[in-house]
């Protein structure tokens with residue numbers, strides 16, 4: 001409705017902008033249409049006030065409405081229409097009147113998902129541009145149709161108008177497509193979300209209609225170039241364009257009222273997904289051989305196409321197309337891997353120490369018999385039955401999506417039974433977080449004391465702690481704001497390191513967080529710096545973070561030496577662990593100046609990857 005309103009209001013104003021020499025000023029029409037738009041706005045306000053009444057349970061209250069974001073946008077919109085109307089009436093200034101009208105039209109974008117969910121000026125700008133352009137274009141096309149009926153006698157004049165409109169429409173359409181792609185990248189966010197959510201399907205449907213509209217527009221452009229065109233062809237293409245545009249309009253408002261795909265749960269409808277890199281990692285030789293066959297077929301097809309003579313045109317194409325289809329039939333399955341309805345489901349739990357530890361507690365009774373106490377696939381049951389229980393300490397665990405693992409834990413995989421009856425859904429997610437930390441932990445062997453630039457890959461394990469003012473806070477709340485220097489102490493003598501650091505920490509570029517046993521807190525005096533000292537009840541934080549202790553010098557495959565006296569982690573601004581120091585490997589710990597230089601070197605990096613996919617926030 002809001003869209004249609006912009007269109008109505010836009011038509012006469014646009015007419016004056018685009019065809020200043022046109023005979024009729026269409027003053028009267030502008031008043032009628034703007035009046036109608038105002039009426040629609042007021043009706044919408046009443047409707048909203050009414051639905052607020054149902055929410056709050058009090059009498060309908062328009063003032064309450066104006067305290068909400070949507071209400072303010074509506075008020076702004078109605079105000080702009082009114083202003084444009086008054087300007088037109090009293091000063092006759094078509095330019096300012098049209099400018100205020102555009103403002104009113106852009107308001108329809110302000111109530112959309114992208115804008116109301118974010119405060120980024122970039123998204124607001126893109127959304128307003130897209131909606132405004134779409135309305136202007138619709139207004140222009142409607143206007144052309146209307147004038148075609150009006151000026152049968154002045155057909156040559158009309159032709160000039162169409163040429164004028166067409167000149168503006170091409171760059172406008174390109175900008176609309178560009179802003180549309182940007183908007184979709186925010187509301188949809190991923191290819192799976194586009195393919196497997198109602199929002200994504202609607203968007204695809206809308207795009208199909210947009211393509212059809214473009215075909216009509218192209219025909220009209222072609223008609224302009226011809227010298228002898230009849231009015232019936234142009235009428236046909238113009239009316240087709242308008243009907244299709246109306247369909248786009250309806251789909252766009254439907255989209256605006258649907259849940260954006262990026263926030264929806266994806267239920268994957270296919271039994272496979274296309275991921276060349278993962279398929280190759282899982283079966284390197286097989287994928288390579290298939291791809292070679294596919295390439296061979298394609299090349300043969302191309303050669304035959306060149307060699308066969310021109311006279312055999314049908315045969316050439318037939319041979320070539322069969323080669324293309326056959327090579328796709330080989331290449332696509334070889335680069336796909338199995339997928340499940342839950343494949344793209346996000347974990348409802350964050351990757352935090354409490355969850356990792358909860359998963360660890362469940363692992364022993366439910367999984368260790370097959371996968372072994374340390375996850376190496378060497379449990380007694382697996383050995384007895386000669387079954388190959390997967391080695392969960394290998395990198396392949398973190399290649400799977402969380403949703404894939406959830407499916408296997410629920411319904412089983414190969415000889416592994418499903419745990420739908422034995423374990424709560426939440427427990428299965430705890431187990432998955434534990435597996436992720438376990439697998440990442442083995443990869444963490446490659447961490448050193450020097451951060452590799454532009455390569456964040458190891459997500460920090462989040463945890464909650466109590467601050468001095470007794471409020472609770474999570475480490476992830478600093479994400480995007482500043483880096484963290486995390487020190488975990490398991491041996492009392494290492495407290496000296498902290499005592500040495502604390503006096504010099506003023507102005508340090510990262511937040512210092514020190515995790516110690518509760519009884520040691522009183523032994524540390526913070527001084528003037530804003531370090532956070534966390535009392536680690538039940539040693540949960542130290543336990544979960546100890547997954548990340550492994551190094552090439554001390555890989556500890558048998559899991560015998562979990563409690564390193566002191567480990568320090570450099571966590572970048574976006575929540576990734578970038579460097580690590582163990583007290584036994586680097587006994588002379590880094591000075592404040594050395595640490596500072598390291599944090600400063602990372603401060604130039606922007607966000608390369610989001611840790612949020614592991615944290616669900």
Ligand code: HEC
Pocket residue numbers: 363366367368369370371381382387388389390396397400405408409413414415416417419431435
């Ligand atoms: C009865 C023995 C058994 C038990 C109990 C068991 N698994 Fe498995 N698991 C297997 C076998 C066998 C495979 C290999 C299946 C295949 O690929 O055919 C496997 C595979 C897996 C995989 C896939 C690994 C990969 O990267 O391919 C995961 C994840 C997994 N198990 C997790 C668990 C968890 C978590 C538990 C405890 C809740 C558990 N399993 C309990 C036998 C078992």
